[in-house]
Amino acid sequence: MAGAIIENMSTKKLVFLGFFILVFQILSIMIGALIAPSPTSAIHYSATKCINRHRARGWLMPWGSNRCHQVKSFDEPLAKTLDANDIVFAVHVPLPNMEMSPWFQYVLAVLQFDIEFKMINQIEDDVIITIDAGIAYRDNGMSEWTTQFHSVEQRPLRCMLGVPKSVLLQTYENEGSFYQCDPIPFMELGTVAHKYFLINLRLPVNDTMNVGIGEIKDIHMVGIHQNGGFTKVWISIKTVFSPWILVATAWYWYRISLMARPPVLLEKVIFALGVSMTFLNVPVEWLSLGFEWTWMLLFEDVQQGVFYATLFCFWVIFCGEHLMDQSQRNRLSAYWWQVGIVVFGSSVLLLFDLSERGVHLINPFYSVWASDIGTKVSFTFIVVAGLSVCLYFLSLCHMVRCVFRNIGGKVQQLPAMPEARRLCYKGIIFRFKFLMLVTLACAAMTIIFFILNQVSEGHWHWGDYTLQVNSAFLTGIYGMWNLYVFTIIFLYAPSHKHNRHRSGDCQPTGVIEEPESQEMQLTCGEQGPTETYRMTGKVAED
Numbered sequence: 134m135a136g137a138i139i140e141n142m143s144t145k146k147l148v149f150l151g152f153f154i155l156v157f158q159i160l161s162i163m164i165g166a167l168i169a170p171s172p173t174s175a176i177h178y179s180a181t182k183c184i185n186r187h188r189a190r191g192w193l194m195p196w197g198s199n200r201c202h203q204v205k206s207f208d209e210p211l212a213k214t215l216d217a218n219d220i221v222f223a224v225h226v227p228l229p230n231m232e233m234s235p236w237f238q239y240v241l242a243v244l245q246f247d248i249e250f251k252m253i254n255q256i257e258d259d260v261i262i263t264i265d266a267g268i269a270y271r272d273n274g275m276s277e278w279t280t281q282f283h284s285v286e287q288r289p290l291r292c293m294l295g296v297p298k299s300v301l302l303q304t305y306e307n308e309g310s311f312y313q314c315d316p317i318p319f320m321e322l323g324t325v326a327h328k329y330f331l332i333n334l335r336l337p338v339n340d341t342m343n344v345g346i347g348e349i350k351d352i353h354m355v356g357i358h359q360n361g362g363f364t365k366v367w368i369s370i371k372t373v374f375s376p377w378i379l380v381a382t383a384w385y386w387y388r389i390s391l392m393a394r395p396p397v398l399l400e401k402v403i404f405a406l407g408v409s410m411t412f413l414n415v416p417v418e419w420l421s422l423g424f425e426w427t428w429m430l431l432f433e434d435v436q437q438g439v440f441y442a443t444l445f446c447f448w449v450i451f452c453g454e455h456l457m458d459q460s461q462r463n464r465l466s467a468y469w470w471q472v473g474i475v476v477f478g479s480s481v482l483l484l485f486d487l488s489e490r491g492v493h494l495i496n497p498f499y500s501v502w503a504s505d506i507g508t509k510v511s512f513t514f515i516v517v518a519g520l521s522v523c524l525y526f527l528s529l530c531h532m533v534r535c536v537f538r539n540i541g542g543k544v545q546q547l548p549a550m551p552e553a554r555r556l557c558y559k560g561i562i563f564r565f566k567f568l569m570l571v572t573l574a575c576a577a578m579t580i581i582f583f584i585l586n587q588v589s590e591g592h593w594h595w596g597d598y599t600l601q602v603n604s605a606f607l608t609g610i611y612g613m614w615n616l617y618v619f620t621i622i623f624l625y626a627p628s629h630k631h632n633r634h635r636s637g638d639c640q641p642t643g644v645i646e647e648p649e650s651q652e653m654q655l656t657c658g659e660q661g662p663t664e665t666y667r668m669t670g671k672v673a674e675d
Contacts, residue, residue: 161612382407
């Protein structure tokens with residue numbers, strides 16, 4: 134019966150495989166560092182103050198031949214004759230003489246208000262600002278604007294002047310200074326299928342709406358999109374890895390299906406890991422370049438979620454199967470609470486994602502950060518998610534330590550074996566331990582990436598939109614996942630080699646097996662994929 138490749142492959146070939154993996158890992162990092170630009174760009178726009186006395190619902194252009202009638206400042210004489218409801222703030226995306234591209238993948242936008250302090254018109258505590266927002270598109274400079282989305286949204290306005298309010302009430306010295314306001318999450322478009330976008334904002338005022346928001350002088354918008362150059366590099370990497378992992382996964386299951394015994398739990402989980410990696414690698418972004426798919430961001434989050442859940446479950450089972458005794462292993466129910474926690478956490482992540490990006494499919498202006506409660510819940514969720522994955526990593530380290538301790542107990546019996554067999558077992562144990570350390574390193578980098586990814590996605594909601602993960606880190610992590618999954622699939626696939634019953638072969642003895650098990654093969658045949666798998670089970674039984 135053939136064993137796993139990790140046991141039967143020669144040391145020379147294993148070293149070559151390790152060198153091959155290392156070269157590809159360095160290459161994936163260098164592609165991000167030397168070829169790919171930064172993942173995202175932030176473009177600053179200043180809203181044009183257009184006059185709309187008749188309050189028509191037409192689209193107002195900030196510049197060009199059809200630009201609106203506008204005022205540059207609310208201090209102008211003309212502006213003094215206007216009502217607040219006569220003003221429409223217009224923003225054209227992108228800037229003049231530029232075009233948007235499907236390579237940008239998505240557009241996020243935040244608003245920044247310039248509000249001047251006036252003693253007679255101060256910003257009230259816990260005030261809510263109402264925004265009547267609409268977005269239109271067109272694909273050439275001569276066509277009419279087509280309405281894409283329209284919504285009336287409310288956002289909390291959080292501003293401070295830097296001077297205690299009690300002092301402000303006693304002096305006019307701060308008249309004319311400006312509040313420091315937190316950026317307001319505005320919209321998120323999941324696709325950039327058109328060349329030009331036009332945004333019109335109104336701040337409707339009546340007796341109960343937009344009262345106590347201070348004296349707004351200007352509105353600025355920051356548009357954040359993925360760089361087209363980074364998108365090209367990212368899709369190219371996915372296109373290379375996708376068939377590679379697909380073929381490796383199919384080859385692995387073909388090898389498993391050739392065995393006389395049914396696959397054990399560990400082999401099934403390895404196959405599931407390959408399938409999830411293949412699912413993550415599917416380069417659907419190629420199709421998004423030609424279709425207006427607003428659900429792409431949500432789909433990408435689902436891809437990552439499926440892979441995270443499978444990878445975290447795999448690590449638990451991979452370590453646990455080398456801790457369980459023979460009567461307990463090979464049963465998914467033995468890991469019900471660990472796997473249950475991972476599935477529960479993944480479900481919460483999915484629900485959190487659906488609560489915002491799912492709604493964005495019909496209303497890109499919606500935001501769970503639009504209320505104080507939503508902001509607190511979202512912030513708490515990110516913190517809890519970060520702490521949970523850290524605790525998971527500590528638990529994984531403890532499991533690896535237990536596996537090493539079990540193996541260490543068996544190593545103490547090796548000196549009683551013949552030299553050839555002792556060296557063989559030492560080689561197998563060393564290979565397994567090295568793979569476990571690589572697993573820990575991969576887990577650590579994955580958890581760091583997960584935390585940074587959560588922070589980078591939510592950080593612009595908190596008031597700083599400059600945080601971004603380096604391109605080399607992104608491509609390096611993505612390459613690491615693919616190379617790790619390929620390594621696990623390849624090394625744990627059944628080998629085509631057969632053990633030969635020679636005196637120099639690595640055959641078990643009474644030190645490792647009971648006397649009646651003398652003829653059992655090194656790779657344990659019907660019992661499991663590797664000798665280390667069988668040895669640790671025996672240790673647990675002893």
